[in-house]
Amino acid sequence: MAYDLWYWPSIQGRGEFVRLALEAAEIPYVDRARDSGEEGLMADMEARSGRVPFAPPYLDTGGRVIAQVANILMYLGERHDLAPSGMADRLWLNQLQLTIADLVAEVHNVHHPVAMMDYYDDQKPEAARAAKQFREERLPKFLGHFEDAVEANPGDWLIDHRWTYCDTSLFQIVEGLRYMFPRRMKTLEPDYPNLTRIRDQVAEIPAVRAYLNSDRRIAFNTDGIFRHYPELDSE
Amino acid sequence: MAYDLWYWPSIQGRGEFVRLALEAAEIPYVDRARDSGEEGLMADMEARSGRVPFAPPYLDTGGRVIAQVANILMYLGERHDLAPSGMADRLWLNQLQLTIADLVAEVHNVHHPVAMMDYYDDQKPEAARAAKQFREERLPKFLGHFEDAVEANPGDWLIDHRWTYCDTSLFQIVEGLRYMFPRRMKTLEPDYPNLTRIRDQVAEIPAVRAYLNSDRRIAFNTDGIFRHYPELDSE
Numbered sequence: 096m097a098y099d100l101w102y103w104p105s106i107q108g109r110g111e112f113v114r115l116a117l118e119a120a121e122i123p124y125v126d127r128a129r130d131s132g133e134e135g136l137m138a139d140m141e142a143r144s145g146r147v148p149f150a151p152p153y154l155d156t157g158g159r160v161i162a163q164v165a166n167i168l169m170y171l172g173e174r175h176d177l178a179p180s181g182m183a184d185r186l187w188l189n190q191l192q193l194t195i196a197d198l199v200a201e202v203h204n205v206h207h208p209v210a211m212m213d214y215y216d217d218q219k220p221e222a223a224r225a226a227k228q229f230r231e232e233r234l235p236k237f238l239g240h241f242e243d244a245v246e247a248n249p250g251d252w253l254i255d256h257r258w259t260y261c262d263t264s265l266f267q268i269v270e271g272l273r274y275m276f277p278r279r280m281k282t283l284e285p286d287y288p289n290l291t292r293i294r295d296q297v298a299e300i301p302a303v304r305a306y307l308n309s310d311r312r313i314a315f316n317t318d319g320i321f322r323h324y325p326e327l328d329s330e
Numbered sequence: 331m332a333y334d335l336w337y338w339p340s341i342q343g344r345g346e347f348v349r350l351a352l353e354a355a356e357i358p359y360v361d362r363a364r365d366s367g368e369e370g371l372m373a374d375m376e377a378r379s380g381r382v383p384f385a386p387p388y389l390d391t392g393g394r395v396i397a398q399v400a401n402i403l404m405y406l407g408e409r410h411d412l413a414p415s416g417m418a419d420r421l422w423l424n425q426l427q428l429t430i431a432d433l434v435a436e437v438h439n440v441h442h443p444v445a446m447m448d449y450y451d452d453q454k455p456e457a458a459r460a461a462k463q464f465r466e467e468r469l470p471k472f473l474g475h476f477e478d479a480v481e482a483n484p485g486d487w488l489i490d491h492r493w494t495y496c497d498t499s500l501f502q503i504v505e506g507l508r509y510m511f512p513r514r515m516k517t518l519e520p521d522y523p524n525l526t527r528i529r530d531q532v533a534e535i536p537a538v539r540a541y542l543n544s545d546r547r548i549a550f551n552t553d554g555i556f557r558h559y560p561e562l563d564s565e
Contacts, residue, residue, distance in 0.1 A: 145482045146422050149429045149475045161421055163428040165400075170421055186396055186405055187381050193398040194384045196428075200435050201446075208443045209459045211436075212467055221456050224444045232447055240384045247380045 097123035099155035101136055104128040106319035109199065110152040111267055112164050113171075116260040118306040119297070120177055124154075126311065165192040168260040178259045188254065188261045191244055195264050198237045202275070203320050205229050205327065215317075215324070226327035230279050234272070238287050241265060245289040251296065258297065265290060266297035271321030276328045332358035334390035336371055339363040341554035344434065345387040346502055347399050348406075351495040353541040354532070355412055359389075361546065400427040403495040413494045423489065423496045426479055430499050433472045437510065438555050440464050440562060450552075450559070461562035465514045469507070473522050476500060480524040486531065493532065500525060501532035506556030513563045 100117070102110030104126070117124045128136040136151060148162030154170070161167050169189055172178030178188050206215045208225040215222060245265075250256040253265070269290060273280045284291055297303055306312055315321055335352070337345030339361070352359045363371040363386075371386060383397030389405070396402050404424055407413030413423050441450045443460040450457060480500075485491040488500070504525060508515045519526055532538055541547055550556055 147475075147478065147482075148425075149432070149472075159418055159421075161425065163425045166421055166425045166428055169424070170417075173417075182405075182408075183394055186394075186401055189404070190383075190396065190398045190401045193401055193428075193431075197384070197435070200432070204439060204443075208439075209456050210463045212463060221444050228445045228447060237384075240382075243382065247382075 096157055097125050098157075099127050100124050100152060101127050101139055101155065102152040103136065104132060105313065105316075107267075107271075107313050107315060107321070108152075108319050109164050111313075112195075112260075112264050113152050113154065113167050114311075115263040115267055115297075115303070115306070116168055116171055116177060118311070119258065119263050119300050119303045120171070120175055121302050122171070122175055129311075165189060165196055168192055168264070172260050178261075179254055184254050188259055191241075191253065191261050192264060194237070194240065195261070195268060198268065199320060201229060201233055201237075202271070206322050206324065215322070219326075222324075222327060227329075230276060230329060234276070234279065235283060235286075238283060238290060241268070242287040242290045245293055252293065258300065262293055263297055263303070266294050266303075269294040271315070274315040275321040275323050277323070278328045278330045282330050331392055332360050333392075334362050335359050335387060336362050336374055336390065337387035338371065339367060340548065340551075342502075342506075342548050342550060342556070343387075343554050344399050346548075347430075347495075347499050348387050348389065348402050349546075350498040350502055350532075350538065350541070351403055351406055351412060353546070354493065354498050354535050354538050355406070355410055356537050357406070357410055364546075400424060400431055403427055403499070407495050413496075414489055419489050423494055426476075426488065426496050427499060429472070429475065430496070430503060433503065434555060436464060436468055436472075437506070441557050441559065450557070454561075457559075457562060462564075465511060465564060469511070469514065470518060470521075473518060473525060476503070477522040477525045480528055487528065493535065497528055498532055498538070501529050501538075504529040506550070509550040509558055510556040511563045512558070513565045517565050 100110065100113060102108065114126065140148070143160065146160065148160060152164065152167065153160050153162040154167050161170050178185060205226050206222050207218065208221045209218050245253060248254055252258050252262050298307065315323070317323065335345065335348060337343065349361065375383070378395065381395065383395060387399065387402065388395050388397040389402050396405050413420060440461050441457050442453065443456045444453050480488060483489055487493050487497050533542065552558065
């Protein structure tokens with residue numbers, strides 16, 4: 096049976112980390128709100144009771160509903176062998192995925208620093224200030240951490256010699272940052288060759304390549320989490 | 331053997347969620363930086379290599395180092411039976427803990443909206459705006475979610491009839507919000523009686539009561555994540 100994935104239908108956003116893992120592993124799923132629209136997603140959330148999600152994305156397995164990206168990926172990792180099963184490796188991957196989640200939250204905060212529920216246009220001066228510190232201090236710190244994480248493994252991937260859900264997530268981080276900060280990333284990326292290598296290897300997974308060329312992959316846009324506003328970028 | 335816990339020694343911060351679970355379960359640990367100071371913590375971080383933490387808190391088990399609050403708590407939950415072992419319950423608790431982590435990040439963002447590495451005094455007007463939306467929109471949404479989560483279980487706690495690391499985390503959320511937003515919480519709390527009940531039950535766990543009365547519990551202050559700035563509070 097195919098999973099039901101529920102997420103906003105017009106953006107990559109946080110849902111993309113789940114989509115990529117499902118696609119790379121060729122796990123059948125239906126991206127439900129692509130058909131039903133935002134209204135369908137909101138109606139589905141309201142109809143649920145008991146152990147409900149706080150926000151999309153969430154995965155309906157038929158028997159239960161799982162929310163929070165790192166939690167969904169951990170489930171898929173265990174259930175579909177997308178991650179090593181030993182405790183040390185499992186915890187390390189989850190730790191990295193949670194650090195990716197922290198980065199994603201900081202990226203969102205760049206264009207929505209003072210009012211998450213308002214428009215970017217209502218907080219442009221504040222966003223400019225947030226972007227400067229993010230570009231200059233936070234971004235190199237995160238990228239350096241992920242570079243070190245890849246380097247810490249003698250194999251080709253983050254762990255051993257096979258990709259995990261955390262490798263596909265690193266791909267998405269690099270793609271998103273290149274879209275949002277093309278000038279800054281051009282300056283920084285040469286310092287992180289192993290991270291770029293993981294990005295390239297993920298792009299070459301046949302199922303990922305097919306996905307990226309399909310209309311299932313939503314293009315980056317300025318409604319998502321990674322947003323290209325040229326005024327927030329700089330070398 | 332006692333665990334080594336590493337976290338900033340003068341604040342509750344994110345480390346407190348780990349301290350509370352360890353204390354409630356009477357698991358031996360040494361809060362290392364309470365002796366060595368911030369310098370000791372920074373020296374320890376710099377001396378590590380391989381699978382290193384991005385930031386404190388982290389737990390050194392003797393054989394490995396585990397970072398990210400929800401990840402540490404999941405480990406303690408499995409290793410010391412602080413959480414049910416069935417997959418559905420494990421995922422549900424982790425999901426709630428990650429939603430608590432999201433709330434904590436938004437709380438920090440209230441007083442540091444545009445420049446995480448600068449002082450609050452350098453971003454007071456922006457913080458006032460961030461605080462208003464947080465108090466009026468985000469806070470009731472989070473509290474309502476946790477209230478519903480408690481109500482979804484027929485037992486006394488979040489799951490079944492015993493406390494888990496996620497119950498001690500909800501205690502900390504209520505305590506922190508009462509300190510940071512006393513006026514707002516006075517208005518809101520009557521709407522969330524089950525959440526308040528969990529807070530009270532955790533405070534009555536004998537080991538927690540002993541901890542709260544000890545000098546191991548650092549007082550809330552305006553260096554931590556929950557900060558009381560009266561100008562950011564309102565009914």
